[in-house]
Amino acid sequence: MLLKTDALSIKFGGLTALDDLNLKIHSGELVGLIGPNGAGKTTVFNLLTGVYSPSGGNIFLSGKSLKGLKPFQVTQSGIARTFQNIRLFSELSVLDNVKIAHNYHLSCSLAESVLRAGRYFPEEEDVERESAKLLEIFNLKDKMHETAKNLPYGEQRRLEIARALATRPSLLLLDEPAAGMNPQETNDLTKMIRWIRGEFALTVLLIEHDMRLVMDLCERIYVLEYGITIAQGAPEKIRRDPRVIEAYLGEEVPDAPH
Amino acid sequence: MNKTRKNDLIMFFCGAVVFLLLHALMETEIIGPFWQLNIILACINIILAVSLNLINGFTGQFSIGHAGFMAIGAYVSAIMTVKQGLPFIIAILAAFIAAAALGFVIGVPTLRLSGDYLAIATLGLSEIIRVCILNTPYVGGASGFMGIPHLTNFPWAFGLMFLTVYLIKNIVNSAHGRALIAVRENELAAETMGIDAAKYKTLAFTIGAGFAGLGGALFSHYFYLAHPSSFTFMRSFDILTMVVLGGLGSISGSIIGAVILVFVSAALADFPEWRMIIYAVTLIVLMIFRPQGLLGNKELSEKMLGLLRKGGIRRDAA
Numbered sequence: 090m091l092l093k094t095d096a097l098s099i100k101f102g103g104l105t106a107l108d109d110l111n112l113k114i115h116s117g118e119l120v121g122l123i124g125p126n127g128a129g130k131t132t133v134f135n136l137l138t139g140v141y142s143p144s145g146g147n148i149f150l151s152g153k154s155l156k157g158l159k160p161f162q163v164t165q166s167g168i169a170r171t172f173q174n175i176r177l178f179s180e181l182s183v184l185d186n187v188k189i190a191h192n193y194h195l196s197c198s199l200a201e202s203v204l205r206a207g208r209y210f211p212e213e214e215d216v217e218r219e220s221a222k223l224l225e226i227f228n229l230k231d232k233m234h235e236t237a238k239n240l241p242y243g244e245q246r247r248l249e250i251a252r253a254l255a256t257r258p259s260l261l262l263l264d265e266p267a268a269g270m271n272p273q274e275t276n277d278l279t280k281m282i283r284w285i286r287g288e289f290a291l292t293v294l295l296i297e298h299d300m301r302l303v304m305d306l307c308e309r310i311y312v313l314e315y316g317i318t319i320a321q322g323a324p325e326k327i328r329r330d331p332r333v334i335e336a337y338l339g340e341e342v343p344d345a346p347h
Numbered sequence: 348m349n350k351t352r353k354n355d356l357i358m359f360f361c362g363a364v365v366f367l368l369l370h371a372l373m374e375t376e377i378i379g380p381f382w383q384l385n386i387i388l389a390c391i392n393i394i395l396a397v398s399l400n401l402i403n404g405f406t407g408q409f410s411i412g413h414a415g416f417m418a419i420g421a422y423v424s425a426i427m428t429v430k431q432g433l434p435f436i437i438a439i440l441a442a443f444i445a446a447a448a449l450g451f452v453i454g455v456p457t458l459r460l461s462g463d464y465l466a467i468a469t470l471g472l473s474e475i476i477r478v479c480i481l482n483t484p485y486v487g488g489a490s491g492f493m494g495i496p497h498l499t500n501f502p503w504a505f506g507l508m509f510l511t512v513y514l515i516k517n518i519v520n521s522a523h524g525r526a527l528i529a530v531r532e533n534e535l536a537a538e539t540m541g542i543d544a545a546k547y548k549t550l551a552f553t554i555g556a557g558f559a560g561l562g563g564a565l566f567s568h569y570f571y572l573a574h575p576s577s578f579t580f581m582r583s584f585d586i587l588t589m590v591v592l593g594g595l596g597s598i599s600g601s602i603i604g605a606v607i608l609v610f611v612s613a614a615l616a617d618f619p620e621w622r623m624i625i626y627a628v629t630l631i632v633l634m635i636f637r638p639q640g641l642l643g644n645k646e647l648s649e650k651m652l653g654l655l656r657k658g659g660i661r662r663d664a665a
């Protein structure tokens with residue numbers, strides 16, 4: 090098992106934003122996390138990545154506890170994420186955004202950097218090449234030297250995923266990757282997520298409001314409401330679950346396209 | 348030969364040309380003692396401004412305590428040469444190490460603060476350093492540390508200035524520099540990329556403080572004297588003005604800012620009371636018309652390339 094949470098919970102003042110969450114995610118799975126607004130989905134990501142520390146419970150990645158780790162340490166142990174409201178280095182170039190994500194794998198010391206000796210030049214060239222390769226995969230190579238904030242919204246989302254992958258994670262967390270995308274872009278995104286999972290041997294946990302995407306893509310789904318897990322299982326099961334239908338206020342949970 | 352190495356060679360070549368030219372002009376006394384003094388001051392101020400820029404401009408931590416680290420360098424180096432009779436080069440190294448060590452010790456707790464709080468803390472700490480010196484009879488207390496040998500000359504000042512600029516430029520253009528810039532741009536995103544923000548803030552602060560100490564050593568060994576009144580808040584403010592004027596996050600900007608301000612105050616040498624007014628007005632005008640500083644966060648070479656390209660497009664259109 091890659092990721093396991095044990096009775097994970099967090100309180101903000103009097104509000105229990107997440108209560109007794111027990112995720113179990115196996116290597117290579119593509120899992121969805123859904124729920125109405127304010128259900129606590131982003132909070133789960135913030136707990137998993139060390140942005141918040143839990144009020145109770147624990148998180149295990151490949152059996153190792155992540156308790157007390159800072160966000161950068163969580164990333165170094167193999168979890169990468171994107172943010173609901175994109176957090177790029179918006180004033181920097183597209184290429185630099187990806188180069189920064191390679192950083193913690195580099196071994197060039199400060200002295201070598203300052204004197205431009207030893208591993209400095211070989212490593213700089215490697216990073217440059219690897220970053221360009223990744224951008225090519227994400228169809229952003231032509232825009233390599235543009236400032237990140239000048240990219241159209243959909244491309245910013247793609248860049249954020251590319252950047253997350255550059256940290257070489259085993260688990261990728263995507264927070265509403267399709268938000269603000271048109272149906273065509275959403276389709277492309279669905280294909281891309283499926284493809285990168287195989288290509289980069291990833292496990293993916295994604296939050297999404299677009300039910301078509303979730304039902305189409307995910308093998309298993311967890312449903313949260315007011316911080317409580319109200320359902321979990323395969324998409325067909327979730328679609329028929331009365332509590333889920335109720336949580337979405339009688340909203341029809343649409344069929345996945347075939 | 349790759350591009351980076353070529354740029355380094357160009358930089359060394361230009362540095363050597365400027366050095367030899369100024370040196371020849373000084374030797375032949377075409378540049379008299381007054382301007383010689385100001386050129387050396389400019390070199391020292393470039394060291395201070397570029398090192399402060401590493402903290403404020405590249406790492407995005409608002410420090411206004413640079414004078415404190417400069418004071419440490421000025422006094423530690425003076426102790427080395429006067430009291431211990433050690434050579435200047437050792438004194439300079441000691442100044443760097445002492446200031447960097449203090450920067451590290453101060454940085455670890457202070458850098459948890461951000462924005463205005465950090466600014467106030469660094470300001471307070473530099474005043475504490477000054478008051479401590481003021482009350483230490485071993486280094487002359489309120490009357491200052493006298494009898495420091497006049498060891499700073501143009502080659503020392505220019506050489507160390509060049510070294511500082513070169514080393515800081517290399518830091519900024521390495522993976523470590525990208526980490527600093529990432530912290531400035533978005534701390535949470537940087538952490539999410541596996542970057543230890545606290546470590547890199549401390550690193551920038553430590554290195555910046557070390558070079559300020561180096562500037563201080565040159566300073567006290569130029570004026571025969573180290574006096575607490577040379578290292579007040581006004582000094583920190585001076586350095587900050589140079590950095591902001593040139594552009595936060597631009598090394599060439601800091602160089603230009605330092606040179607401009609040194610020569611503006613030289614030109615106003617006969618009207619010292621005007622100096623602060625001019626500074627204030629410059630800053631206000633800058634904040635209104637060009638809040639990002641003269642060069643923004645670009646380097647001069649990028650700016651010139653940009654201009655050439657724009658020129659090219661205009662020619663094409665015509």
Ligand SMILES: Nc1ncnc2c1ncn2[C@@H]1O[C@H](COP(=O)(O)OP(=O)(O)OP(=O)(O)O)[C@@H](O)[C@H]1O
Binds near residue numbers: 101124125126127133
């Ligand atoms: N730092 C915080 N301090 C206080 N309350 C918080 C904090 N972070 C989240 N909350 C609260 O926790 C609850 C869950 O928020 P969360 O952002 O996880 O929801 P979400 O499921 O991601 O919703 P959405 O679909 O709108 O993104 C909300 O009531 C929110 O106000």
Ligand SMILES: [Mg+2]
Binds near residue numbers: 130131132173
């Ligand atoms: Mg959310």
